[in-house]
Amino acid sequence: MRIQVIYTGGTIGMEPSAQGLVPGENSAAFAAWFGELCAEFSAGTDIRFSRLPTLIDSSNATPLDWQRILDAISAAPADAYVVLHGTDTMSYTAAALSYARAGNDTPVILTGAQLPYNAPGSDAGKNVFGALKAANTSRTRGVCLYFGNCLLAGNRSTKISSMGFDGFDTPLVYPLATAGVPWRWAESTAKPLSASSPVPLPWGKPAPYRCHDVIILDLAPGMSVQRLQKMLTPPPEALIIRAFGVGNCPSAEPGFVQVLADLCAADIPVVVSSQCQSADVTLKAYETGQVLANAGCVGSADMTLEATYAKLVFLLSQGLSGREIRSWMTRSVCGELS
Numbered sequence: 001m002r003i004q005v006i007y008t009g010g011t012i013g014m015e016p017s018a019q020g021l022v023p024g025e026n027s028a029a030f031a032a033w034f035g036e037l038c039a040e041f042s043a044g045t046d047i048r049f050s051r052l053p054t055l056i057d058s059s060n061a062t063p064l065d066w067q068r069i070l071d072a073i074s075a076a077p078a079d080a081y082v083v084l085h086g087t088d089t090m091s092y093t094a095a096a097l098s099y100a101r102a103g104n105d106t107p108v109i110l111t112g113a114q115l116p117y118n119a120p121g122s123d124a125g126k127n128v129f130g131a132l133k134a135a136n137t138s139r140t141r142g143v144c145l146y147f148g149n150c151l152l153a154g155n156r157s158t159k160i161s162s163m164g165f166d167g168f169d170t171p172l173v174y175p176l177a178t179a180g181v182p183w184r185w186a187e188s189t190a191k192p193l194s195a196s197s198p199v200p201l202p203w204g205k206p207a208p209y210r211c212h213d214v215i216i217l218d219l220a221p222g223m224s225v226q227r228l229q230k231m232l233t234p235p236p237e238a239l240i241i242r243a244f245g246v247g248n249c250p251s252a253e254p255g256f257v258q259v260l261a262d263l264c265a266a267d268i269p270v271v272v273s274s275q276c277q278s279a280d281v282t283l284k285a286y287e288t289g290q291v292l293a294n295a296g297c298v299g300s301a302d303m304t305l306e307a308t309y310a311k312l313v314f315l316l317s318q319g320l321s322g323r324e325i326r327s328w329m330t331r332s333v334c335g336e337l338s
């Protein structure tokens, strides 16, 4: 069994500086710590460590970094991968990797830490150990995230806490497994999970990620149509509206819905997401949501915001038209929606 570990940056290996924590330049010390950890891991597992040329705070990650990780995975054939990543945008990266690797069941486990590896009481060792364990079992399939004792479906995950050692959750699905003695696996994974799409994917080998102009726009009570219009001028390539509840908007504000209808008419995908962490967006439930459906917007169903954003960037990177993108937003590529 060969596990390739790819270190990309993040708090897990950061060092203090006058400007606060920064990606550690002394990656030799980090690699040495990692080596000791691996020595405790089961014999017979060949664990190899590599790092990206530039370590980053994941708040600086872009779709080009998602692609760098994908390329690093392709360049190092292994039975499983562990990606050490900053927590801030780990769920975006997990979703992005899952789309690009749809249909590929090789485990890719992302993990990180709330505290640097050498800080007292750090969660780094526990998280990395758990991620290696998840990578080392035949029950794990596709892109997952391991954090705070839980193995989670990567494209269902979201960062729920900037403080807690259980910093991630999958609000709409159960954890795949909970660490313990022994690990407890969810019933659904008694049959191995599949990273495959329920329908054939039309893009073959996916084109690489590129940066795209996708806006995430939060609604708030009293937002005017003038403000909405200004925020959307010039228009983006795609828009995610973080609406209220099941996908409702201030439909009584004159012209508000028309601004969105004009984008849809210009073949720009407008996806309605929710400000609720647990939500199944249903545009038919209220008049304030139905108007969005009538305008040509699509709901994000039970996808997380991270999965919705990464999916739009993925589909735009495949060169799909607005109509095709709208249709894929309501269908599962690799288990990101129910």
Ligand code: ASP
Binding pocket: 009, 010, 011, 012, 056, 057, 058, 059, 085, 086, 087, 088, 089, 112, 113, 114
């Ligand atoms: N800012 C850090 C990052 O995302 C936070 C962390 O890793 O916990 O890289």
